Amino acid sequence: MGWTYVLIAGVFEVAWAIGLKYSDGFRSLVPTVATVIAFALSFYFLMLGSRDLPIGTAYAVWTGIGSVGVVLLGIVLFGESKDLIRIACIALIILGILGLKLTGGEA
DSSP states (O other): HHHHHHHHHHHHHHHHHHHHHHHTTSHHHHHHHHHHHHHHHHHHHHHHHHHSSSSHHHHHHHHHHHHHHHHHHHHHHOOOOOOHHHHHHHHHHHHHHHHHHTOOOOO
């Protein structure tokens, strides 16, 4: 279940990071509340995942999912750069996540 929890935590990490953009510096109530809830859930599921996985693996995968998700949504939602080098770097992060999964990482 550790990998599932970390995956869920990563999705909530993407949600709170994107929520920061929509919260307008915490001046917009609904996006701010959603961001804080997503933040709390992200940490909660990371904590659950770290029960079964080494903390280094859980944290690296969590931040990797968050990084990839936020960059991709930044491209789609905010028209951020989709430069080939940027996409290649995202691919490297994905390879790193897969590498951690394939090497086991069970505590």
